[in-house]
Amino acid sequence: MLKSLTLAILFALACSQSSAAPFTPKSDSEVVEKLPATANDPSVRRVDSLRKQLAARPNDAALRLEIAQRYFDLAMAQGDPRYVGYAQAAIIPLAQTAANNADYWQIRGMLEQYSHDFPGAMKSLEKASQLDPQAANPIAWRAAIDMVQAQYAEALAECTKLVPLVHPLFAQGCTAYVQANTGHLQAAYDALNKELNAAGDAAPGLVLWVQTRLGEMAIRLQKYPEAEAHYTSALKLGITDQYLLGAYSDFLLLQKRPAEVVKLLADWERSDILLLRLALAGKAMNHPKAADWARQLDDRFTAALQRGDRLHEQEAARFELFVQGHPQKALDYAVRNYGSQKEARDADILMQAALAANQPKAAQPALDWLRVNRYEDPALAQLADQLVAKGATR
Amino acid sequence: MKRFLLLLAALAMHFGAWAHKPSDSYLTMTANGEKAEIAVRWDIALRDLDYVLGLDRDGNGDLTWGEVRTRGDDIVKYAVDHLQITGGEKACALQTAAPMQLDHHSDGTYAVLTVAAKCPSFDNGLKVHYSLLFDVDPTHRGLIQWIAPGGLASQPLVFSGDSAEQALQLEAPSAWKTLKQYVVEGIWHIWLGYDHILFLLSLLLPAVLLRMGNHWEPAASLKKSLLEVLKVVTAFTLAHSITLSLAVLGFVSLPSRFVESTIAASIIFAALNNIRGGIEKKRWVMAFTFGLIHGFGFASALADLGLPQGALALALVGFNLGVEVGQMAIVTAFVPIAFALRGTVFYRRWFMPIGSVIIAIVALYWFLQRAFDFQGPF
Numbered sequence: 001m002l003k004s005l006t007l008a009i010l011f012a013l014a015c016s017q018s019s020a021a022p023f024t025p026k027s028d029s030e031v032v033e034k035l036p037a038t039a040n041d042p043s044v045r046r047v048d049s050l051r052k053q054l055a056a057r058p059n060d061a062a063l064r065l066e067i068a069q070r071y072f073d074l075a076m077a078q079g080d081p082r083y084v085g086y087a088q089a090a091i092i093p094l095a096q097t098a099a100n101n102a103d104y105w106q107i108r109g110m111l112e113q114y115s116h117d118f119p120g121a122m123k124s125l126e127k128a129s130q131l132d133p134q135a136a137n138p139i140a141w142r143a144a145i146d147m148v149q150a151q152y153a154e155a156l157a158e159c160t161k162l163v164p165l166v167h168p169l170f171a172q173g174c175t176a177y178v179q180a181n182t183g184h185l186q187a188a189y190d191a192l193n194k195e196l197n198a199a200g201d202a203a204p205g206l207v208l209w210v211q212t213r214l215g216e217m218a219i220r221l222q223k224y225p226e227a228e229a230h231y232t233s234a235l236k237l238g239i240t241d242q243y244l245l246g247a248y249s250d251f252l253l254l255q256k257r258p259a260e261v262v263k264l265l266a267d268w269e270r271s272d273i274l275l276l277r278l279a280l281a282g283k284a285m286n287h288p289k290a291a292d293w294a295r296q297l298d299d300r301f302t303a304a305l306q307r308g309d310r311l312h313e314q315e316a317a318r319f320e321l322f323v324q325g326h327p328q329k330a331l332d333y334a335v336r337n338y339g340s341q342k343e344a345r346d347a348d349i350l351m352q353a354a355l356a357a358n359q360p361k362a363a364q365p366a367l368d369w370l371r372v373n374r375y376e377d378p379a380l381a382q383l384a385d386q387l388v389a390k391g392a393t394r
Numbered sequence: 395m396k397r398f399l400l401l402l403a404a405l406a407m408h409f410g411a412w413a414h415k416p417s418d419s420y421l422t423m424t425a426n427g428e429k430a431e432i433a434v435r436w437d438i439a440l441r442d443l444d445y446v447l448g449l450d451r452d453g454n455g456d457l458t459w460g461e462v463r464t465r466g467d468d469i470v471k472y473a474v475d476h477l478q479i480t481g482g483e484k485a486c487a488l489q490t491a492a493p494m495q496l497d498h499h500s501d502g503t504y505a506v507l508t509v510a511a512k513c514p515s516f517d518n519g520l521k522v523h524y525s526l527l528f529d530v531d532p533t534h535r536g537l538i539q540w541i542a543p544g545g546l547a548s549q550p551l552v553f554s555g556d557s558a559e560q561a562l563q564l565e566a567p568s569a570w571k572t573l574k575q576y577v578v579e580g581i582w583h584i585w586l587g588y589d590h591i592l593f594l595l596s597l598l599l600p601a602v603l604l605r606m607g608n609h610w611e612p613a614a615s616l617k618k619s620l621l622e623v624l625k626v627v628t629a630f631t632l633a634h635s636i637t638l639s640l641a642v643l644g645f646v647s648l649p650s651r652f653v654e655s656t657i658a659a660s661i662i663f664a665a666l667n668n669i670r671g672g673i674e675k676k677r678w679v680m681a682f683t684f685g686l687i688h689g690f691g692f693a694s695a696l697a698d699l700g701l702p703q704g705a706l707a708l709a710l711v712g713f714n715l716g717v718e719v720g721q722m723a724i725v726t727a728f729v730p731i732a733f734a735l736r737g738t739v740f741y742r743r744w745f746m747p748i749g750s751v752i753i754a755i756v757a758l759y760w761f762l763q764r765a766f767d768f769q770g771p772f
Contacts, residue, residue, distance in 0.1 A: 088531075
């Protein structure tokens with residue numbers, strides 16, 4: 001019996017592995033790949049031509065910085081990490097020659113934070129500010145890194161430095177984010193809302209960002225109709241923004257409206273973070289594609305694991321816990337993730353995974369974070385109560 | 395305006411919303427010890443090749459097979475220039491072994507190069523230096539599956555700019571060693587996973603008895619008892635082997651909370667059946683039905699151990715064998731004692747019913763823990 005079983009297993013294995021076979025296309029005119037950067041995209045064409053100029057002038061530091069900056073913009077717009085790599089490659093030769101160039105250190109810092117090298121990024125951004133104290137960008141990036149790492153006093157100091165340098169709504173957004181995380185949620189929400197109403201001329205991108213943040217604060221204040229209003233007015237601006245789509249999807253999932261998530265994210269399977277929301281919604285409503293979304297995500301997390309990437313651990317933890325039902329794996333991801341990122345979402349998944357895996361003490365850092373900063377969120381407070389009941393300390 | 399956009403990007407940085415997979419190339423390198431040769435299959439994304447070689451001649455964004463095929467020699471040369479394999483400090487000669495083909499990966503179409511590396515010898519160690527694309531994209535990675543001479547399982551190696559040169563292990567973990575390792579793990583799992591032992595014991599307790607109306611009588615012969623044991627154990631084994639294999643091979647998956655709770659429930663059911671009766675003749679059906687669920691439990695234990703790529707079948711068979719060995723040990727220890735005691739009042743009136751009640755209570759406690767997240771005092 002065992003022998004026949006072994007044969008059956010081996011046969012199944014052979015079948016499952018035979019699918020990946022190379023092929024030769026039948027004709028030369030067959031299109032085998034669509035390149036993402038078409039000749040019609042002016043920003044891509046521009047950076048291509050700059051790259052050609054670089055071949056003739058390899059020592060031109062300004063040219064290298066412009067190429068890096070443009071690739072970084074492309075990466076931000078399209079969510080394609082290859083462009084971050086191209087930007088890194090463009091500035092590598094400047095390490096020796098551009099030690100006094102503020103732009104070099106700023107771009108280097110932005111690229112370092114991308115690969116989660118936060119200490120390196122902070123050093124580079126400090127250097128940029130030393131060389132050009134009036135530049136707002138390095139300050140804003142430092143504030144952002146401080147926020148991610150829950151260094152709120154430092155973040156607030158950077159926000160204050162931004163006040164004379166940027167649009168008042170931006171500075172207010174920076175400050176409000178910190179205050180909302182440190183025991184002044186209602187005041188931060190009111191102040192930011194007021195500033196938004198006063199700023200009639202603000203750029204749509206800035207308004208979108210502020211509305212998204214207000215939506216998140218409104219959820220924590222349990223003002224659900226207001227949250228809905230913030231998100232929908234942000235969506236009405238007509239700017240594609242993955243973070244907004246993700247945050248609004250989370251809100252819809254919280255409100256048990258998964259069908260709207262599936263509709264909202266119909267064309268977003270290619271984005272890892274939005275595919276996670278699709279998988280969660282699909283599971284909640286037994287959507288026919290739910291299994292397919294889960295499989296795609298599993299493939300992507302496996303591929304990331306293979307190459308040693310650690311950029312999506314928060315999402316991987318949510319996937320393991322809520323889609324796959326593997327509390328232990330989820331907790332492993334969530335614990336590693338919390339080592340580098342300490343935002344509310346990171347704390348949330350750490351606490352949920354610790355509860356599910358029956359290891360309440362694993363969530364202690366998140367509980368400490370809640371207590372020390374007096375972070376206000378009824379959902380997190382409830383998780384904390386459950387953890388304390390199981391033996392964690394508040 | 396541009397500065398402003400960057401500022402926004404700053405406060406949005408932790409959104410880290412990368413829609414695409416980063417750049418990777420995939421190599422499978424299979425060693426042939428007798429000929430001192432390495433067969434290399436190398437998959438490189440067409441998008442990456444276009445970036446460095448400009449394959450899209452008409453610049454319309456659509457790469458045709460003609461545009462790729464006519465640059466085949468350039469592609470091979472570019473690739474081979476960025477891969478050095480050395481055997482005992484002497485370079486291995488890389489030669490194209492088959493025409494370039496294509497293959498689909500999750501993130502697009504890849505060129506498939508088939509190359510043979512002829513080395514002077516394998517005697518003084520093998521090294522690989524990989525440098526594809528690092529100069530234009532430091533986030534690129536080379537993912538190599540290395541199959542050592544005589545090896546079944548492949549070893550994964552990741553090449554990056556910081557680890558561009560790595561040695562290849564010439565000693566393959568032998569099939570026997572892999573098998574042995576998983577057999578041991580399987581035995582351990584049965585011995586440490588009390589729930590499987592308790593389920594089996596619940597089914598074996600009455601195997602030496604016969605139910606007569608409301609009470610139990612000792613079984614007439616050892617042969618009948620052993621036949622009963624054999625039926626139960628075989629059904630349980632067959633069932634969990636099926637689901638263990640299906641789960642490990644990825645055909646079926648169940649949420650672990652459901653699996654673990656149902657395993658606890660299966661023990662309660664089996665234990666209560668010993669007291670209240672109901673299923674006497676067809677205990678093997680119960681063993682089979684619940685065995686299916688226990689198989690999923692084994693599968694998650696095996697998944698936690700990590701499965702060797704390429705030797706999945708070996709790991710699966712080994713683990714399963716180990717589980718059977720552990721199980722047989724329990725059966726051989728338990729059945730003779732039970733058979734000897736079967737005629738005593740102690741066994742029929744006390745040991746079996748009270749043992750069953752204790753088992754049911756323990757399993758109920760597990761069930762509450764697993765199904766409702768109940769955290770008791772233990």
